[in-house]
Amino acid sequence: MATTANTLEFERPLVELEKQIDELKKMAGDQQLTVSAEIAPLEQKLTELRTEIYRNLSPYQRVQVARSSKRPFTLDYIRLALADFIELHGDRSFRDDAAIIGGWARLDGETVMVIGHQRGRDAKENLHRNFGMPHPEGYRKALRLMKLAEKFHVPVLTFIDTQGAWAGLGAEERGQSEAIARNLYEMSRLDVPIIATVIGEGGSGGALALGVGDRVLMLENAVYSVITVEGCAIILWKDGKSPEMREKAAAALHITAQDLLELRTIDEIVPEPPGGAQADHEAAAKSLQQALLRNLDDLRHLKPDKLVRRRREKYLRIGQFSE
Amino acid sequence: MSWWRKDKKPRRPRRESVERLEIPPDVWEKCEACGHTDLRDKFARNLNVCPACDYHRRIRAHEYVSILLDEGSSKEVDANLRSTDPLGFPEYPQRLKKASAASGSGDAMLAASGTLGDMPVNLGVMDFGFMGGSMGSVVGEKIARLGQRSLERKYPLVLVSASGGARMQEGVLSLMQMAKASALLSQLGERRIPYVSILTNPTMGGVSASFAMLGDAILAEPGAVIGFAGPRVIKQTMGQDLPEGFQAAEFLLDHGIVDDVVHRRDLKKTVGQLLRHMSGKPALTGWSAP
Ligand SMILES: [Zn+2]
Numbered sequence: 001m002a003t004t005a006n007t008l009e010f011e012r013p014l015v016e017l018e019k020q021i022d023e024l025k026k027m028a029g030d031q032q033l034t035v036s037a038e039i040a041p042l043e044q045k046l047t048e049l050r051t052e053i054y055r056n057l058s059p060y061q062r063v064q065v066a067r068s069s070k071r072p073f074t075l076d077y078i079r080l081a082l083a084d085f086i087e088l089h090g091d092r093s094f095r096d097d098a099a100i101i102g103g104w105a106r107l108d109g110e111t112v113m114v115i116g117h118q119r120g121r122d123a124k125e126n127l128h129r130n131f132g133m134p135h136p137e138g139y140r141k142a143l144r145l146m147k148l149a150e151k152f153h154v155p156v157l158t159f160i161d162t163q164g165a166w167a168g169l170g171a172e173e174r175g176q177s178e179a180i181a182r183n184l185y186e187m188s189r190l191d192v193p194i195i196a197t198v199i200g201e202g203g204s205g206g207a208l209a210l211g212v213g214d215r216v217l218m219l220e221n222a223v224y225s226v227i228t229v230e231g232c233a234i235i236l237w238k239d240g241k242s243p244e245m246r247e248k249a250a251a252a253l254h255i256t257a258q259d260l261l262e263l264r265t266i267d268e269i270v271p272e273p274p275g276g277a278q279a280d281h282e283a284a285a286k287s288l289q290q291a292l293l294r295n296l297d298d299l300r301h302l303k304p305d306k307l308v309r310r311r312r313e314k315y316l317r318i319g320q321f322s323e
Numbered sequence: 324m325s326w327w328r329k330d331k332k333p334r335r336p337r338r339e340s341v342e343r344l345e346i347p348p349d350v351w352e353k354c355e356a357c358g359h360t361d362l363r364d365k366f367a368r369n370l371n372v373c374p375a376c377d378y379h380r381r382i383r384a385h386e387y388v389s390i391l392l393d394e395g396s397s398k399e400v401d402a403n404l405r406s407t408d409p410l411g412f413p414e415y416p417q418r419l420k421k422a423s424a425a426s427g428s429g430d431a432m433l434a435a436s437g438t439l440g441d442m443p444v445n446l447g448v449m450d451f452g453f454m455g456g457s458m459g460s461v462v463g464e465k466i467a468r469l470g471q472r473s474l475e476r477k478y479p480l481v482l483v484s485a486s487g488g489a490r491m492q493e494g495v496l497s498l499m500q501m502a503k504a505s506a507l508l509s510q511l512g513e514r515r516i517p518y519v520s521i522l523t524n525p526t527m528g529g530v531s532a533s534f535a536m537l538g539d540a541i542l543a544e545p546g547a548v549i550g551f552a553g554p555r556v557i558k559q560t561m562g563q564d565l566p567e568g569f570q571a572a573e574f575l576l577d578h579g580i581v582d583d584v585v586h587r588r589d590l591k592k593t594v595g596q597l598l599r600h601m602s603g604k605p606a607l608t609g610w611s612a613p
Pocket of ligand 1: 373
């Protein structure tokens, strides 16, 4: 059962209801009573309430959902939606960056190269994963694996889940900017299909460095932004802390999947189960798996030069201006 | 290793450039870095580099055009592209209007065509005076069109960066301009059309992490601050002070990130030399400083 410490404010009513149901179930178990007649309507109510709450999430609430450590991470989707995974490590130059993972896997039997940001669930894991915020060597590992996929004519699937590229001394010394830029450049010419999916938070350039694709998908509760909501609120209103300012910034930035679809910066929204991906990892993985298969089927028949041309044309069209 | 020399250390440039443009027409000017006072005209003739300490003052986009392109050859292109307010972002239209009035520019990039040492080139120069040189849809589109022109005629591309990064007010559309510019540059690369990137103070964030770092040659002006994250943010995340000269052009040279640090007066000559090498043209004799 979820502890209140880890519970998002707007999920409180759900947790209360779940507690009630749990208690009833326990009673039923202990005393052999038939309380199922009481449980059923409560469970029905829970589902309705959950759907209702999640349908009406505000943009900043979605940021909180996207960042939740209860959501499935890249390795969870690999475990649940793919098979036969073998991880490949390192950029062959400096070190292995655990904030990005990648390797061969199978989607419905077919070999793919899967690459994604990897966050940690607890403090210890986050120390190892650097909160899913990569250094240049992480992006260089990702590029190495993409080129490997290209060499063997294997499609690339990327999962985006980061607050951003790491801002640090070593990252700058080793060329964080160049590493990100290089990936944008190479991903726009890689001659195998690329499907990028934002599974949690898509934070700025550090997200985009895995995000140039023939298809860019976003999970229903994922967010994607040019700057963190907190950073934007600080710049605009010198206040990155108060919930009101964060909410205002989140709305202004247009960061939800629906916003991005309307701005034609993503191609598709992948539905999440009621209560979000965190409520049912298997169902979320199933939904993602279906979307990946369908999109890959669309891309499979395209000749490499046409694939690349279409990908580039797609990016060259992005932008709004007057003339 | 010149970046830690104590005597000539250029001070971190201040962020406001607009005010600098409004210096009253006094005869004397003072260097922001070393305090050296000299005739205004002398600063100007020295391309706004301090005659005493070599501090490179920030100059406007059109000044780079006259430094880099042959006299009388330049022609501005796509001058009518304007930012809209696609997200209905708070205050954005007002900020655009203000930036336009203060800088006299349409947006944060000036696009031009012309010749550089008799070689036809397409040139884009960012204008820090327009909303901190931030990259939104207009900057991305101008780069894309310059690149397209380069593809059509096989003319080299030169981009001069001066930017705080992506423009927040256009949200993810700004972010995607990084991919847009990079997608265009990859086409140039495949067609073997040379692209030279010049980094000036400052080149940060989404600009640094896209076209600025993708040059076949990357040159930086002395003292220019170049990086992905800003020094303040890094100091915060690291919880420690940053080394002297961190993220200065010379620091990047030491770390193998830029090809060279080039004095403003040598920019044209260096770019011309590079472009001639990369496009199989004979060396040009009789270069003189612009
Ligand atoms: Zn000086």
